[in-house]
Amino acid sequence: MSSNKKSPYVSFLGSQNFRLRIVLSTLSGKPIKIEKIRSTDLNPGLKDYEISFLRLMESVTNGSQIEISYTGTTVIYRPGIIVGGSHTHNCPPSKPVGYFVEPLLYLAPFSKKKFSIVLRGITSSHNDAGVEAIKWGLLPILEKFGVRECALHTLKRGSPPLGGGEVHLVVDTLLAQPITIHELERPMINAIKGVSYSTRVSPSLVNRMIDGAKKVLKNVGCQVNITADVWRGENSGKSPGWGITLIGETKKGWCYLAEAIGDSGAIPEEVGEMVAYHLLEEIESSGAIGRTQLPLAITFMVIGKEDIGRLRIAKAEIDERFVVLLRDIKTIFGTEVLLKEVDDSSDHSDDYIVTIKGNGFTNSNKKIA
Amino acid sequence: LQANKTKRRRKWDIGKLIYMNNIEPQDCIKRWKGEDEDDENEDESDIENEEQDFFTKKAGITDQSKETFNDLEKFVPYFEKMEKLVEKWKTFDSINDRFIGASMKSKKES
Structure with missing residues (x-):
């Protein structure tokens, strides 16, 4: 009052x-x-x-x-x-x-x-x-x-x-604080894996999606391994449907991701191809992590311990979504993010390094000695 | 905001732009990439430059999309139309150095 x-x-x-x-x-x-x-x-x-x-x-x-x-x-x-x-x-x-x-x-x-x-x-x-x-x-x-x-x-x-x-x-993991990460390299992709799934439709759709995706990724230069996952009976829900998810896997544990589902009337091969192209786009426009993973990673860096975390992102990842994410984080936590261009002449990229100082958040349910 | 009106293109620091709350997110990105409001024929000039094209065109599609693309409520990010993607990915040269096997192969060739 x-x-x-x-x-x-x-x-x-x-x-x-x-x-x-x-x-x-x-x-x-x-x-x-x-x-x-x-x-x-x-x-x-x-x-x-x-x-x-x-x-x-x-x-x-x-x-x-x-x-x-x-x-x-x-x-x-x-x-x-x-x-x-x-x-x-x-x-x-x-x-x-x-x-x-x-x-x-x-x-x-x-x-x-x-x-x-x-x-x-x-x-x-x-x-x-x-x-x-x-x-x-x-x-x-x-x-x-x-x-x-x-x-x-x-x-x-x-x-x-x-x-x-x-x-x-x-x-099952309960943390007091997320650990700091440092990823200054673009991780190398060693395999592309994926799953093509369907519920309550003919299993041939699943294979047709795989064919479509494989056609695009044929000469990509690494193993492409897409699993078929057909669901039948009780566990396949109430509606027919199908979709495909592809990821580019790296040895370091990061991964790039693309996915889509088919509508009724869509051609399975085309959906497979589309997701394959989306994965290529996502790889091209990503630094260490893809655009869909960025908000989670940035948020955890912000609430990390009072230490500097660094993450490599591509220029293409600095988009409107990135701006609104950082603004909301600043509004609530007051934390600003530092962007620095990568000045490594060996890999002519226009990537940036995001540097974030964690705000020392502690899990209120865990006492730190 | 006055800098926008001057003909000379100012180089913006994206790190600062992000936290200028009076500027709309899409304008931040536009200014940073040097595409001012005054170039109306965005769509045509963009075709020449694939990379810039990637993010600038989305504002122009429809009013509806304008809202969804700066909203993290939507999980799936923006992608180009299929025809463009097919054209663009006839070769994998631009991302060859991202694959373990492929980079060795291309080194041998060069």
Whole structure:
């Protein structure tokens, strides 16, 4: 009542980066207020999947308070502590399980109890992370930061629109702090691997996708190994569907990733080819890690111990998404990132080194001696 | 903001631009890459320069995409249209040095 000068909340505008903002708020312990969420839209306010995400946050934390305005365009979130535990979450049909698993990865290592969360719903989509993308693309990033025991099990696959899939996220590593990383080289790719999967359709589609991808990657100069993964019966969800995920694997443990799913009427060979081209693009436009992995890596570097972490990124990775990521991090943590051009004349690249000083975040559930 | 209006192209430091909150993210990237607002025929000039093309064109597609591409809610990043990709990846020269086997092969050839 006495000093109302400073708002008790960190404020944001708009619906963008919704999950990241909630996650950063939870990690930092700072309450946030998000205003004007789709305020000019025909359907203003939070979407059902965002509400569902907030519910999930409520269940993995203790003491979180969420206030949503009458129109749904303003949210106040006061984070509690991350407790984790065993939960089951039914995802709405509007978003796949990947949408919910992704933010959980940021929180799980800093929990009080181990994370063991079963998520039911759609397991693949056009815009969100698929099961393989998380398993092969994001979990290796966590591993680099010291989270070694984490896994995502696919119990059932469920293609859109009806879903019926089920995945189990298990994170057994509980950290006080993520370790600092230094990656100043572009890691060399030694193999391309992938999986071509289908639910409730003819297995020939899977092989046709593989053929398409292999045709593109024929002369790439390394082994290409794509597995066929056909799901039938009970465990294959309620809708027919198919998709392919490809990764470029490196000896160092980093990897590059591309994935897509097929719509009804799409030609499997073309989807396979498209993903192969996307993988090539992703390799070209990546430094040590791909664009989809950048937010997770940068966030963990920011909350790392008070030490300098360095990561090589490509010029192409500095895009709008990168700018909004860094702005949100600064708004909540106050941490600025330093970008320096690589001045190594031997490998005529225009890569940059991101240098971040960790803010010394400590897991409030773990006491450090 | 006045620098934008001057004809002379100023070289921006991306490290600073990122934290200038008054500049929209897409404008940050444009200024940094030296593509000012005034060159309207972006799409044509871009075809010559594949690399720059990669990120600048997206603002021009539709208003809808403008919003989604600076939003981390969307997992899958921006990719070019298929036709362009097919054209671009007829050879793997640009990424040859990224593969263990291929780099040795190309060294032998050169």
